[in-house]
Amino acid sequence: MLDIQHIRKDFPILNRIVNGKPLIYFDNAATSQTPQHVIDVIVDYYSNYNANIHRGVHSLSQEATDAYEQARIKIQKHFNAKESHEIIFTSGTTDSINLVANGFSSLLKREDEIIVSALEHHSNIVPWQMLCERTGASLKVIPMNENGELMLSAFDALLNDSTKLVFVNHISNALGTINPIEYIIEKAHKVGAAVLVDGAQSCPHIKPDVQALDVDFYVCSAHKLCGPTGVGMLYGKEDWLNKLPPYQGGGEMIAEVSFEKTTYASLPHKFEAGTPNICGGIAFGVAIDYMNSIGFDNIAKYEHELLEYATEQLQKIEGLKIYGTAKEKTSVISFNVGNIHPYDIGTILDKMGIAVRTGHHCAQPIMDFYNIPGTVRASFMFYNTKKEIDTFIVALKKAVMMLS
Template sequence: MIHIDKVRADFPILDEQVNGKPLVYFDNAATSQKPQVVIDAITNYYTTINANVHRGVHTLSQVATDAFEATRRKLKAHFNPKHEHEIIFTRGTTESINLVATTLTSLIKSTDEIIISALEHHSNIVPWQMLCERTGATLKVIPMNDEGELLMDVYDELFSENTKIVAVNHISNALGTINPVEEIIEKAHKVGAWVLIDGAQSTPHMKVDLQALDCDFYTCSAHKMFGPTGIGFLYGKEAILNELPPYHGGGEMIKDCTFEKTTYAELPHKFEAGTPNIADVIAFGTAVDYINTIGIENIEAAERELLVYGTEQLSKIPGLKIYGTAKNKASVISFNIGEIHPFDVGTIVDKLGIAVRTGHHCTQPIMARFNVPGTIRASFAFYNTKEEIDVLVAALEKATMMLS
């Protein structure tokens, strides 16, 4: 059980005022807020540790390296990959997907096929389009229904002997749909295809067990998980990562380097060229510790309650239409009110201290599917309250009166 007052006290920004009103932060799908312990971890690194990792025999370097690699161990314990070195630090989900799509270039032929879904963020569309442009491969798309659920019977029909990659998100950032990734992975593996799961929206909200999922790649961004921006990870199965070429060349990722030939380091360093984002990796570990202190099951339960309450209350507003009504859904409500442009609504509620996201949410194909320019998106985290939802409802009613 979550003690909401105690939890909210952990997040200093929740005491801020915006436009003279108490902040109501409902843009968690874009980025989550940070507890004080994460902020302190970043400050502590630069204040007491600051040194490069893996390269020095001096004390500060060793301390920094230990703290840096401790995060990899924490991620292994939290996400349960088979090996620690299957966790590759990247700038986040976008870079992780690009790493895979780029390094696959030499393995993909013009006759091969790649499957994505209609629910994808642009970061899980564009890299695969670019791979197809480089190789001549074909991109196929799993369609969705009016509720925002993938049509799994059509997914079955997309497979062929040429299917090489399936890349889908675990949870839709725009609609909140929780995709049946276990089924998606199992069916792809039957035809010998590799599967990448975009976990940007799932890792803050639910338990993820990588060995149980049996996906080949999984991606994550720390800033969605109450951690810092600019850091995340790519999980890949050891055998597959060993098969792929390096993504970047430079220091750290070499075993031996001469002007005639370079050989590459073992995992994970093969994919971690250059000085890493040390402070934020360490703070990422602190964020994982914080999540485990709260309990991911408690987080999931609290957010489910907010989703149910928010859906009920928002549905009472005349003319409000919710996009994304999947049976299995995370704490995201995407909606419009009549013919009012979402940007106009977002501007008014911002003046009342409420942060919601408006626009296409980097999912233009979804908006085209619903024939709307964008939506208003309220996305909840465990530190939000039902009282804040009531504030949002009152603000939306006011905005509707002003704009109708």
């Protein structure tokens, strides 16, 4: 059992008063909060060994380089990548996806096809549309059903010898649906297609094993994992990373430069041009340590309790409709109440100190499927409590009464 009150003491922001009320933070699917230990590491970096990495012979540079590369190894071990150079530091999930999409520009032909799912965040749709515009390849979509689940029979029908890439999120940010990525990866590989999994929403709740999944690319962001914003990672199988050309040119990613020809560095530096977010990378590794100290099995069990409890309480509110009722889902609930606009509900909840997300959640095709402008989304982490949910329910009922 988790000692939730002890855990909450690790997060200073949870002591905040917002609009005269104690903060209840239910916008974790957008950004999780940061524990004091990670904050201390950020302060320590800038206070004691702030320096550029890899290129310096002085002590500060060596200390920063060691800490940064140790963070890479921590991330490698967490995701069970075979080699540390298969972990590429990026600015986040979106940057990671664009890196891969840009690389495939030179590998795809006009007759090729790529597949995305109807449950994707815009960051796992738009880069592939841009790739198709550049190459002439065709974009196919795995449809979803009313429960917010992918229709796997339709996916099977889409697969053929022309399929070169498949992109799917592990968990939907808008609905909380956990997608059957094992099935998708296995089927895609049978036709010779590579698979990229967007793990931005899964990594706070699940500990993926990229080797067991046999996934070709897996991406995530630190700020969903109790880490800082502006840093994330791309895992790629070594063979694929060697095939892709560099995403950006500049310092660090080169072996030799002349005005006649430039040769590129080996992995991972080939994809890490310029001065990276050094402090962010180090803090990312520490955030991974923190999450593992709590234990992902413990996290999953407790968050499932929060999901079930909140769902049960919300269903008692007249006129409330939950979108995303998949059998397998994580601690995200998207809902509307009657004809009340979600923005109005979110605004009133904020006045009562409760932070939720409203809108289309960068997943507009999902909202179009349900023919709605957006939803109210409450998303929970292991530092939330049932007492907070109770307060949220009371506030929501008050908001509905005011807006009806």
